[in-house]
Amino acid sequence: MSRLKDRTCNLSILHVFKIVLIAVTIGSVNCAWAEDWAKLRENMVKKQMKARDITDAEVLRVMGEVPRHLFVPKHAQRYSYSDRPLPIGEGQTISQPYIVALMSQLLDVKRGMKVLEIGTGSGYQAAVLSALGAQTYSVEIIPKLSVQAEGRLKKLGYAAEVKNADGYYGWKEYAPFDRIIITAAANHIPRPLLDQIKPGGKLILPLGNTQYYQTLTSVHIKEYGKTDVSYYSYVSFVPMTGEMQK
Ligand code: SAH
Numbered sequence: 216m217s218r219l220k221d222r223t224c225n226l227s228i229l230h231v232f233k234i235v236l237i238a239v240t241i242g243s244v245n246c247a248w249a250e251d252w253a254k255l256r257e258n259m260v261k262k263q264m265k266a267r268d269i270t271d272a273e274v275l276r277v278m279g280e281v282p283r284h285l286f287v288p289k290h291a292q293r294y295s296y297s298d299r300p301l302p303i304g305e306g307q308t309i310s311q312p313y314i315v316a317l318m319s320q321l322l323d324v325k326r327g328m329k330v331l332e333i334g335t336g337s338g339y340q341a342a343v344l345s346a347l348g349a350q351t352y353s354v355e356i357i358p359k360l361s362v363q364a365e366g367r368l369k370k371l372g373y374a375a376e377v378k379n380a381d382g383y384y385g386w387k388e389y390a391p392f393d394r395i396i397i398t399a400a401a402n403h404i405p406r407p408l409l410d411q412i413k414p415g416g417k418l419i420l421p422l423g424n425t426q427y428y429q430t431l432t433s434v435h436i437k438e439y440g441k442t443d444v445s446y447y448s449y450v451s452f453v454p455m456t457g458e459m460q461k
Pocket residue numbers: 303307308309310333334335336337338339340341354355356357360380381382383398399453454455456457458459
């Protein structure tokens with residue numbers, strides 16, 4: 216009888232030990248995952264940005280902080296810090312991390328500036344702009360993406376206003392903007408957007424053939440309506456739809 220009692224006692228100690236072991240293992244797996252995302256981000260900044268031509272300290276800081284894996288569908292999460300664009304549903308894509316960094320660097324955002332993005336998509340670029348300290352406004356033409364991005368940005372604590380509309384017409388209520396960034400391919404510069412930039416402001420967009428490649432283009436709006444246009448690398452974005460296609 217006393218033996219049986221001892222055994223029971225031993226068994227339950229073993230059980231407690233097993234439970235503790237399982238709990239510790241689960242805990243460390245969770246920690247490992249959390250650390251992995253940060254590590255992946257750190258590597259992304261080092262190999263895809265610093266090793267190329269991203270030198271803006273604020274852009275590098277923000278790219279190392281914004282949790283890109285929370286902006287892509289679950290099945291694509293493990294590729295979220297890879298050097299490539301990813302599908303985000305509705306036939307749309309989130310740009311390659313390097314392109315987001317490059318466009319943010321070219322945009323030259325300073326704290327407190329009012330920035331308009333056309334093509335919210337997942338909300339990732341909007342989160343980057345908000346983390347750079349910009350008052351961020353973003354327009355998305357696909358209702359489902361716009362609702363999702365708005366909820367995601369709110370949940371993650373990024374201050375950004377999102378609207379479902381054709382971004383060709385900008386966002387008059389909040390104009391003029393210091394900066395405008397178009398993250399869909401355009402074959403011309405929408406006039407309403409030019410009219411919504413402050414003198415001294417800037418517009419960055421992928422300009423060219425909307426079905427194939429475009430040139431990353433920066434338009435600097437000078438005083439008296441004059442503009443300075445600079446061209447950078449070739450890129451390939453999903454087409455801007457709506458009025459742009461008419
Ligand atoms: N910046 C996004 C990715 C952009 S993908 C991100 O960080 O995830 C291009 C997005 O532009 C798509 O979501 C597409 O629906 C949207 N788009 C295309 N044409 C548009 C238009 N005329 N106005 C607003 N958004 C548009």
